[in-house]
Amino acid sequence: MTVGEAMRDARQRLAAAGVPSPDFDARTLVAHVLSTPLNQLPLHDRRLLTAAEAARLDALVAARARREPLQYLTGVTGFYGREFRCDRRALIPRADTETVVELALELARELSITRIADLGTGTGIIALTLAAELPETSVLATDASEEALALAAENLAALELQERVTLAHGRWLEPVHQTGWADEVEMVVSNPPYIRPDVFATLQPEIREHEPRAALVGRRADGLRACREIVAGCRELPRLRAVVFEVGDDQARAVAELLREVLSPVRVIVRTDLGRVERAVAGVL
16 A cells, blocks of 8 residues: 555545544654655655554554544644643643743743743643743743653653753642742743533543543633632742733633732733633733
8 A cells, every 4th residue: 555545545534433634634644654744745655655554554543533632642742833742641732822831931021030830731831831932941840640740751851951940749839839949939820720520521532531631620610720729829929920821711701800819910911812712811910
């Protein structure tokens, strides 16, 4: 079977399984098996697949047809111009989170912030992107999942940011106090679990059946328990200048009011993502 034939077969199988983007996913899996960039695939169209390549592709297509996430199958994903390792140990990074990173970068530069805590770091994309974009800044990245921290450590090593990014295990702000960062942190950034429990069952199978539920679903009916815990803990950080959250659909107003009520910020900022959803909320103290 040639590469072109294999790609057409994969596309048909994924489409029949109801995969949302069968053409892109088929090309991505073929490129992954061939270890070639997507834009170079046409050059291989008439090449014959080896038996090993054909078997590997067949297994990957079968897994994707079962709605296993594409990023978990390839083991990588792109975020803010960089490549990150990605697997079942943490949530899949999404483009929506770039809105949060952009707002955090803007405020860090405006306020000359050099100490940032990323709570619930997962793959480490927020912490590592901020450190890479802000060369004078140090970041503490925390997570309650040891598996997620292990994945973040792999991404940290790949980007060679060990001198300025510290990983710490624990729930939300607990590691900030345990590591002695509480007196230094000037910004808190977090993409906490915020999906409402009643919405979880309606999500695509890639999300509800494969990504870690604890990192997705917020406790309480409105999904904002984690935000409340973090904001309450922020009152104990003497040098805090800004707090930045990622939020879900229709949650921006509630989180903005929470910040006003607990922290009395001098201003609250709300930013929309590319889908025009209010995705990032910040309070500047």
